[in-house]
Amino acid sequence: MSAKIKSASDFRQLSIGETFKILEASILGLTESEAKNRIERFGYNEIAEEKKNPFVEFFSRYWGPMPWLLELAVALSCMLGHYVEALIIFVLLTINVSIGFTHSRHTRKVLEFLKKRLAIKAKVFREGKWVVKDAEEIVPGDIILVGLGDLVPADAKIVSGELSVDQSALTGESLPVNLHPSDIVYSSSIVMQGEARCVVVNTGANTYFGRTAELVKVAKPKSHQEKMMMTITKYMMYFGLAALMLTSAYALLLNMGILSILTFAVIFLMGAIPVALPAVLTIVQAVGAMELAKKGVLVTRLDSIEDAASIDIVCLDKTGTITQNKLSVVEVIPFSEYKKEDVALIAALASEEESKDMIDLTVINYAKSLGVNLDSYRRISFTPFNPSIKRSEAIVESDGVRFKVVKGAPQMIISLCKKAGAVCQEGKVILDELSQKGYRTLAVAKSGNNDFENIQLVGFLALADPIRPDSKTMIEEIKRLGIKPIMLTGDNISIAKEIARQASIGDRIVPIAELKALNETDKAKVVEAYDGFAEVYPEDKYEIVNLLQSNGHMVGMTGDGVNDAPALKQAEMGIAVSNSTDVAKASASMVLTEKGMNVIVNAIKISRQIYQRMLTWVINKVTKVIQFVALLTIGLFWLRDIILSFLGMTLLIFANDFATMSLATDNVKHTNNPNKWNLKNVTLASLLVGALMAIGGILALAIGKTHFHLKWEKLQTFTMLTLVFYSQFRVYIVRERGHFWSSKPGKELTISIIATLIVFTLLGIYGIIIPPISPYQVLFALGFSAVFTIGIVDPFKYLVFKKFQL
Known part of the structure; x- marks a missing residue:
């Protein structure tokens, strides 16, 4: 070259x-x-992506809001002469950096896996x-x-x-x-x-336009979930800063030194601002994406999981979703002087084996089974099936004579026959009879010799595409999940009604022409009242999705062809079914690698489970911030000092991370209704539960001060241990929307909670890196936290979550 x-x-x-x-x-x-x-x-x-140097990536994690606070804590500890404490905080910071680095690498591997699975193919x-x-x-x-x-x-x-x-x-x-x-x-x-x-x-x-070989694009506008996460983070930050300004002003009135006030401010911000919220939710989604992949669903973007959890209507393409897409010729009806073999021959000549199209392959194989000789015909030109005109055609030559052959939807082929006459009228009657049986019918026609304009109807091929054995069960399951199924098909009304009856979709099936005859206002009013539409062109699907969305619905849409792409892209949950075109895959938010509606149902269920894990993380974080800010503020006003040390705060962060990271694999139940983020309800419910948790923390602090008469450093240990124990039991109860005993936590979460409780119990008793307190006092903090959280907060949480429909 x-x-x-x-x-x-x-x-x-x-x-x-x-x-x-x-x-x-x-x-x-x-x-x-x-x-x-x-x-x-x-x-x-x-286009090879620039790989990040792992060492550079690792050390870059020391740069950011939370690392800055911990590094400032190290510096202040050194300035105060607490060198051992400074070293321990730095070690804990490094461990946290390592955990974040590991999770980030895992998330990247998930995205690389999805890109590889979604990469386009070429013939x-x-x-x-x-x-x-x-x-x-x-x-x-x-x-x-x-x-x-x-x-x-x-x-x-x-x-x-x-x-x-x-x-x-x-x-x-x-x-x-x-x-x-x-x-x-x-x-x-x-x-x-x-x-x-x-x-x-x-x-x-x-290539002329540079990077084009990839299907998955990670960069995209912020999703609804990302915006909501940023809103929660922003309001928590405002809440924390307002409380900090109040407490700092009070500290100045107490004539606390500038180092003490700065120490208090750093500790306060470390616990009050949920800076890791968006990152943790990305990890939860990445773990969920791998879970979906194992079930035959590839997500083209991580936040599509949130969208899938929220849909309340799903538009199902009949072929290949409700039916098996395993076609067979069950009946051949020739017209005029033609024979069955003639119909099969003309249909095969208007088909192409290389296209791997299901209908073309079925027709060609059927013709071969009849012994039809295709080798004596030479194809001059071929126009593949076009969804817009619903036909394919070819110019063929045999013995020096050229003629046109056409294959496609009966209505379209009949309209091409200029001399319709009795044959075409007879064809319409037979077509109705075949449709009543649920058969999909192809019409074939040919022109005269060396005359491409005079098209004559040759006959019909009746194709059977039976519904999947599980379609009826899956449709019922979709309805149980609070989702309305709507069937879309290009077949005529008789076939559509028969398939809808067999699959128990519903009996309100109408031709799309009835909907299109209405004005825009009336369309929007009636579109969701129907159970399905027949004689649908691919471009009609986009309009149906748009109309449903205009009524406030979150819509799922299945498709596989190039003309389905606009509807797949418009829908909240665009589902490219197995063996879809590249364009359909590029437009969809989810790509199925297995056939059948059970894959779609699994995708919805798993997406709702992932949503519940994300919701748990948000609720847990907000309630923790409320409890922490209230306890630190009241502690300063009451005791006129800082009730947590730098080291204690760092240990608290470290303890929280282990449990909350385990939420990504927690065992949760999917809901039977669509899940939608409601910022107001989530925030109010979390505030109420957090306020009750704060009361529990203040009671524990009062007991440590007035009952145990603990000296200041030991009181800080007692307070830190109480908050750690509370954090573990809080995760245990908020993970379940009902009572805590309604479901068993995941293995990783259970191990994490038990390990954290044991480690911090031993730390408190033996005084490892923190001032020790008596075994009785440690066990009291553990028992009090457990009883208050499980016995008092959980029943209250159940009522609050029920009230706010979480």
Whole structure:
């Protein structure tokens, strides 16, 4: 190959022959060894992301709001002469940094795993046969086949065939571009019509538009959840700063030294501001994404989990979701002088085996089973099935005679027959009869010899696509989850009603034309009253989703084709079903790797479980902040000193982290209703529970001061231990929306809580790194925290959560 890589614009000026010569390739494609050599030379078809140096990433975690506070605590401890305490705080900071670094690496691995699983595929001619390869393995000189719904994997020159492509993502132009042999098709273009063989001219960083080989994009606008998390963090910060200003002013009145006030401020901010809230929720989502992947669901972005938990309507594409998408020809009806074999022949000639289209393969296999000879026919041109016109067609030649063959939706094919007459009228009657049986019917037609305009109806092929054995059960399960299913199908009303009856979807099925006949206001009023729509074009799906959303619904949508992409992108939960086109996958928020509605149901259930884990983390954090701020403030006003040391505060943070991180894998129940973030209810419920927890903390402090008569350093130990014990029992009760005994916590959470209780009990008794108190006092703090939290707070929490519908 030429030593200098040419640009796509250079290749545009060259002929196909000149292009092959420069690329040292041919229409026969490359061998695997040639492709391997070219990968070594040109690299993979991707833009390599800059890898973060792990050492730089690790030490960068010492930079941030919480590390700053801990580092300031180290500095102040040194200034006060508490060198051992400063060293311990630094060690604990390093341990926290290590934990955060480990979780961050795990989250990145999850995203890399999802990217790899979602990477687009390409049809490549290697070793004399068509094979499917990851797009990253494409090299200059490869022969690729692109068709309807494909995302073009690299810059390529069209060798044969014609395409209509959407380049709006690259150029901003919304109109499709028609391309012919010798034209260049750019990577990331979407094939809207046609099919073409192309020779790859540039890959990876050398493509005209740069990075295009990846499907998953991580960068995106803030989601509703992210905005809510930032709002909670902001208000907690305002609350903490207001309390800090009040207490600092009081400290000045007490003539406390500037170092003491600064010490108090640092300790206060360490406990009052939930700086780690967004990061922890990302970890919870990453763990959830892996859980979903094991169940056959790949998320294209982490926050799509939140969206899936909130949907209350799901629009289900009939084919492949409700039905098995395993077609078989069950009946053939020829017209006029034609025979069954003629119908099969014409249908097969209007099909293409290489497309791997389910209908085309079914038709071709059926024709072969009848012994129909396809080899005596030469195809001059072929137009693949187009969802907009619902047909495919070809010009074929046999014995020097050319004619057109057409296959598609009966209504569309009949409309092409200029001489409709009695045959077409008879066809409409038969079509109704087949529809009543639930059959999907294809019409086939052909033109006269050397006359492409005079189309004559040849016959019908009745195809059976039975519903999945579990469809009825899954539809009922979807309804139990508080979600309304709406079936969408391109089939006629009779077939739609029969499938809806078999799947127990409902009986309010109407042609989409009835909805489209209404004005926009009436459409929005009635759209959700129906159980399904028949004779739906792909572009109608977007309008249905939009109408449902205008009524305040969170909508799920299944799809697989290029024309489904707008609806999948618009829906809160866009679901690209198994074997979807690249464009559908790129537009969806979730991609299914397994077939059937049970995968969708599992995705909803798991998403709701993940939502519950995130909700638990938020409630736990807010109640902790309320308790901490109240206790520290009242402690200063009452005792006129700081009731927690730097070391005690650091240990408290460390103890909290172990339990709360374990929430990512906690055993939780999914709800039977859609989950939606309600900031007002979450905040008010957390404030009330946090206030009661604060009362418990103040009572414990009063007992330590007035009953045990503890000296100041020991009182700080007693207070710190009480808060640690409270934090463990608080996690235990807020993880369950009902009473604490309603569900068993996860293994990791249980171990974390028990280990923390044991470690801090021993720390308090033996005085390891903190001033010791008596075993009785430690056990009292443990018992008091347990009894107050489980015996008093839990019943109160149950009533509050019920009141605020959490």
